[in-house]
Amino acid sequence: MLKKMSKLICKILVFILLTITTQIGGILYILVEFSTRRSIHKKYRLKKVMLFTIAYLVMTFLIVPYIAPIFGREKIKDTKQIESHRFITKLLNRNYVNPELYNVIKSISNSLRQSNRDISLIYLDANFPFIDGFPLFPHLSHTDGKKIDISFIYKDSINKITNQKPSISGYGVFEAPIKQEYNQIQICKKKGYWYYDFTKYITLGTVNNTLKISEKATKDLLLAIIAQPQIGKIFIEPHLKNRLKIHNPKIRFHGCQAVRHDDHIHLQLK
Numbered sequence: 001m002l003k004k005m006s007k008l009i010c011k012i013l014v015f016i017l018l019t020i021t022t023q024i025g026g027i028l029y030i031l032v033e034f035s036t037r038r039s040i041h042k043k044y045r046l047k048k049v050m051l052f053t054i055a056y057l058v059m060t061f062l063i064v065p066y067i068a069p070i071f072g073r074e075k076i077k078d079t080k081q082i083e084s085h086r087f088i089t090k091l092l093n094r095n096y097v098n099p100e101l102y103n104v105i106k107s108i109s110n111s112l113r114q115s116n117r118d119i120s121l122i123y124l125d126a127n128f129p130f131i132d133g134f135p136l137f138p139h140l141s142h143t144d145g146k147k148i149d150i151s152f153i154y155k156d157s158i159n160k161i162t163n164q165k166p167s168i169s170g171y172g173v174f175e176a177p178i179k180q181e182y183n184q185i186q187i188c189k190k191k192g193y194w195y196y197d198f199t200k201y202i203t204l205g206t207v208n209n210t211l212k213i214s215e216k217a218t219k220d221l222l223l224a225i226i227a228q229p230q231i232g233k234i235f236i237e238p239h240l241k242n243r244l245k246i247h248n249p250k251i252r253f254h255g256c257q258a259v260r261h262d263d264h265i266h267l268q269l270k
C-alpha cells in the first residue's frame with residue numbers, strides 16, 4: 001500500500017514538473033502512462049521513457065507548431081534576423097507569441113539590421129503555445145502571448161559588435177550599477193525582496209567572459225522597440241535607462257516583486 005502511494009506521489013510530481021517546464025509534457029506523460037500496460041519485463045520502464053521521448057519530440061516539433069495558431073499563438077521561426085538564444089527554449093515550447101507580437105519583433109529586427117548589420121534579435125523566454133493565463137515559470141507575467149524577453153547586444157574584446165552573449169541561459173549576467181549610479185537592486189534587497197537577483201543562479205554557466213555590453217547597439221535596439229506603436233511597456237533597470245539616456249514613458253520600472261532587469265529587456269504589447 002505504502003509503495004503504491006509513494007509511486008503515485010512520484011507520478012504526480014513528474015506530471016507537475018513537466019507541466020510547469022514544458023506545458024504539454026505533463027499531459028503526454030499521463031497519456032503514455034495510461035497507454036502502456038504494466039509488465040514485469042525488465043525493459044518495460046525503458047520502453048516507456050522512449051515512448052514518452054518520441055511522443056514529446058513529435059508533438060513539440062511537428063504537431064504543436066501547426067495547431068498553436070488555432071489557439072492564437074505562433075512559433076517564432078529561427079531566421080538570420082530572429083534567433084532563440086538556446087535550443088532548450090524551443091525544446092521546452094517556450095518560443096510562442098501571438099501574431100501581433102510576432103509582427104512587432106520582425107519589425108524591430110528589421111530596424112536593428114538597418115543600424116547594426118549582421119546583428120540578430122536574440123530572444124530568451126517568450127510564452128507557451130496554449131491557454132491564456134498559463135504562466136511560463138519563473139516569469140509569472142508571460143501568460144498571454146504578448147510578452148517576450150530579449151538579450152542585450154554585446155561587443156567583444158576588440159570592440160566588435162557581436163551576436164554572442166555572456167550567459168548560457170541568457171539570464172543572470174548583470175550590467176550592474178556603477179558607484180555613482182542609482183542602485184535599485186540594493187533598494188529592493190533592503191526592502192526584503194531577497195529574490196530580486198536570484199537569476200544570478202540560473203546562468204547555467206558563463207561563456208565569452210570578455211564580452212561587454214554595447215551601449216550603442218543596445219540603445220539602437222531599445223529605440224527600435226520604443227518606435228513600435230503596439231508596444232506598451234519595456235522593462236529595464238533604472239540605472240541602465242539613465243546610462244543609455246533613454247527617456248520614454250514606455251520604459252518602466254517593473255517593481256521589486258519581479259527580478260532585476262539588467263541582464264535582459266522585457267517587452268510587452270499594450
Ligand SMILES: [Zn+2]
Nearest residue numbers: 139148149266
Ligand atoms: Zn519577461
